[in-house]
Amino acid sequence: MKIVIIGASAAGISAAKTIKASEPVTEVVIISKEDSVHSRCMLHKFLGHERDAKGISFIAEDFFEKNGITWLSNTTVIGLDAQKKTVKTHDNRDINYDKLLIATGASYFIPPIPGLRESKNVYGFRDLKDAQLLDSECNTARNAVVIGAGLVGMDAAVALLARGLKVTVIEMTQSVMSLQLDQKSAEAYQQLFEKNGTEFVLADKVVSVDVDEVGRGKTIHLASGKAIPADVIVIAAGVRPAFNFTEGSGITTDHAILVGDDLKTNIDDIYAAGDVTGIAGIWPNAMKQGRIAAINMLGEKLLYEDRYALKNTVNFFGLTTLSLGNINPEVEENCDIFIREDRNNYQKIVMKKGVVQGVIIQGNIGGTGFWQYLIKNKIVVSSKNKDVFDLSYADFYGLDQSTGEYNYAV
């Protein structure tokens, strides 16, 4: 059997690894438009000159040879023929498959703001290529503007600061990383970034960009009337699943490629995993999806049930935060909010009817992995008759005597 995987990031690599580990005779071909395998979560380390391109890889150097995987790098898939079971590449090759995994991820989106898309010095921060282009800009640029203060924008900002640029971050919402943090925990990061030279313009938005005679965006105009000079612009305003090449193939899509719990599309033998499915745009989930899609492609049945995606960790300037679930509930949701804080820690727990809806743990996040289980599985914790801040895995301690593994006794 020949399995073709499009995409060489978390989902694609994890699928290839799973296939080769359980059925080494299966032929695996990975097609990727990049010429390197890298973890996008470490792009800031590359741009900040903390690591080189090899240093942000998440696989062993001999991964492909050792596992007997064919890797077609620098290759973009432009078409898919589900009847003939072939994919077409940019250099007009037809590659046949028995089973196909689409793990093409997502691509960044430049909002249709006058001057922004036209500017030659506007970059996303998604792939190594983006970071490499930014890297060369950093050699001459002095003023950097980051549009969007989500995790990606903050990653970009931290790298640009490391390169000695003057960084301004523009954000539409009232606070930084508003999907992951509340006002209080966001302020802690904002202050750290400001201390390190970042300027924030919050609750404001870009209305136009002045482009100079060589096509570079020079001045960014905001709704408030502010004008910010820019030598280089990073756009971090969200991503969209990338599946243009499936047009006309018969694969059902919405904003993403639609898959069932077995991660199969509406077409037999075609599966999808990772950001392209729109299920969960976060590394651990993409890895798991890649693994589960692989197992299903090999003919076993395994369902993807871990759809919980409201989770993240943040680590900037040594301040760590865990964020899970609904952390900024609306008043009409009638949640109870509990807060405990000291000099080094801020903890917020959102509860409703004895069930934890969301947590923010800022500061010491050691041993906090159990919270995800409680929230995801809607475990009633009020029966524990204990201060909710003092809960730990020990309160749900269960042992499987035969394997020695833990489980949850709830």
Place this chain on the structure above:
Amino acid sequence: MKRIIIDRDKCDGCLNCNIACISAHEEGSNFYTVNMQSPDAETRNFIKFDTQKGYLPIFCRHCDEPECVLSCMSGALEKDPVTGHVQYDESKCAACYMCVMNCPYGVLKPDSKTRTKVIKCDFCDDKPDGPSCVKACPKKAIEVKEVSL
């Protein structure tokens, strides 16, 4: 694979396993000389106490399906196909702490001094005489046993 099997009824909370773990990761130290005041003094195993259930030893299981490995975006955490143990390569780690978030048993933690690495059981590098915590347990509440991978 070899796993530290827990018999929690035998544990009486002496914390010798904690001290042994810290000592095993402080070069040149032993049970008597280990510097418990050092900011590097971090145990990889934990004993919790519950008024009803008694002592609850929490040790890395080197799980069959390790959530920490699945969450690792740098390749620092890998399950060794031969030993079955989850190995951690500090030089690869980017300290994103998604493994801390994903360990359902709350075993993993960032190092408290620098927040640049993860404190995780390394099975004492598979030394032939076994993990230090097991050797230090006077009650045999933790023992290394072979379990099927």
